[in-house]
Amino acid sequence: MHLREVTDDNREAVRALRVRRDQKQFVASVSKSLKQAARHPEANPWYRAVYVGDEPVGFVMLSWKPPAGPYKGRHFIWRLLVDKRHQRRGIGRETLTQIAALVRADGATELLTSYDPGEGEPWPFYEKFGFEPTGEIDDGEVVLRLVFPSR
């Protein structure tokens, strides 16, 4: 599994990734995410397609050390999805592992995300990885943090 930039060559294939119908309440589509990224440069969006071999199977987008706002100077997973045909095979976990390594290499001491609570929510997925609630609720979403051990 590896991360690849989204370019003219693979954008359509990445935009075609889909979660299950009952998961749509938890995550916006790739198309919407790319539009949001273009509309919000101040959030410092950083995104990659998740590949297994030559096949796109997922998408991840961070707000990478935005210069202002509630996540100023921090690393926040803004979007994460694995296509419905490829879920529960460890791809989401491996994506978190690679993202954690990248942000740590950038000097991060923690990685943040948030989720919308509801039936089928991704909390068990994040909890297994070591995320914990910060106690904050941001626009109805539960804010989570993964703290990196000091080196």
Ligand SMILES: CC(C)(COP(=O)(O)OP(=O)(O)OC[C@H]1O[C@@H](n2cnc3c(N)ncnc32)[C@H](O)[C@@H]1OP(=O)(O)O)[C@@H](O)C(=O)NCCC(=O)NCCS
């Ligand atoms: C959440 C998501 C990214 C997980 O990706 P994935 O590739 O299916 O996850 P993995 O196979 O790496 O799972 C890792 C562990 O989390 C568990 N897990 C994954 N999704 C879970 C869920 N929704 N509920 C409970 N456990 C879950 C897996 O069973 C596995 O645990 P195990 O090793 O003990 O069996 C994927 O299901 C998805 O795209 N969901 C819809 C969008 C979404 O909710 N994104 C998060 C937005 S905040």
